[in-house]
Amino acid sequence: MLLLQFSTSHYCRKARLALGYKHIDYRVENLTPGIHALRLKPLTGLTTVPTLIPSEGAIALGDSTQILHFLDQHQPTPSLSLEDPAQAADIWLLEDWLDESIGTATRFVYYDYRAGEGKAIDPSWMSQAVIRIVRSQYGMTPAKVAQARLRLDTGLEILQHRWQTPFLVGDRLTAADIAAAALLSPLALIPTYRQAHGWLFDRITEIHHHCQEPLPPGLA
Numbered sequence: 001m002l003l004l005q006f007s008t009s010h011y012c013r014k015a016r017l018a019l020g021y022k023h024i025d026y027r028v029e030n031l032t033p034g035i036h037a038l039r040l041k042p043l044t045g046l047t048t049v050p051t052l053i054p055s056e057g058a059i060a061l062g063d064s065t066q067i068l069h070f071l072d073q074h075q076p077t078p079s080l081s082l083e084d085p086a087q088a089a090d091i092w093l094l095e096d097w098l099d100e101s102i103g104t105a106t107r108f109v110y111y112d113y114r115a116g117e118g119k120a121i122d123p124s125w126m127s128q129a130v131i132r133i134v135r136s137q138y139g140m141t142p143a144k145v146a147q148a149r150l151r152l153d154t155g156l157e158i159l160q161h162r163w164q165t166p167f168l169v170g171d172r173l174t175a176a177d178i179a180a181a182a183l184l185s186p187l188a189l190i191p192t193y194r195q196a197h198g199w200l201f202d203r204i205t206e207i208h209h210h211c212q213e214p215l216p217p218g219l220a
């Protein structure tokens with residue numbers, strides 16, 4: 001399998017965690033932000049990574065949720081879901097919420113930090129230019145960043161409650177745990193989140209070990 005990605009994208013981390021969990025061999029092709037659409041559009045009609053090409057000539061999958069569902073069909077064991085229909089519904093509902101709401105809120109808060117207090121992480125012209133482009137692409141105004149922060153606060157309360165047991169749903173790792181670990185991982189570089197939510201980074205670390213994926217920046 002070939003995974004087209006941005007190496008730093010938290011949505012690509014989600015796909016890599018799922019591939020690692022299932023012990024699937026894959027190669028990565030790192031795309032350059034800015035010219036990535038030239039490679040992706042003809043494949044999926046979309047411009048986002050991750051994109052997975054299961055085999056040469058196969059239809060490409062251009063969305064991380066679609067990739068997780070495909071991997072479960074392609075290699076059912078270990079499953080990313082659970083047998084019980086109510087638990088399975090819960091897993092995919094959480095996965096969708098994490099993907100659509102929490103992953104985008106993380107992006108807003110993370111890039112706001114990298115452009116301000118966290119500039120020292122990489123003050124290079126190149127890195128700051130990428131951060132400026134991302135902030136403008138997603139319309140990251142101070143009001144929208146404040147909204148994202150509130151959304152993350154509520155989300156983290158819910159997750160802290162559910163992650164009292166090792167897994168968000170049921171008694172083993174599922175797509176919900178993988179989505180949460182990947183989509184919240186950029187917060188590991190932000191000191192206020194590290195201090196307030198130690199439990200979160202313990203879970204993220206455990207899940208990365210479980211899926212044999214290198215730890216994200218801040219935890220490595």
Ligand SMILES: N[C@@H](CCC(=O)N[C@@H](CS)C(=O)NCC(=O)O)C(=O)O
Pocket residue numbers: 006009010011012037047048049050062063064065099
């Ligand atoms: N819902 C999508 C979101 C993926 C996404 O937002 N990817 C970003 C990188 S983190 C991207 O490719 N942005 C480039 C673009 O939009 O052109 C998924 O789950 O795959």
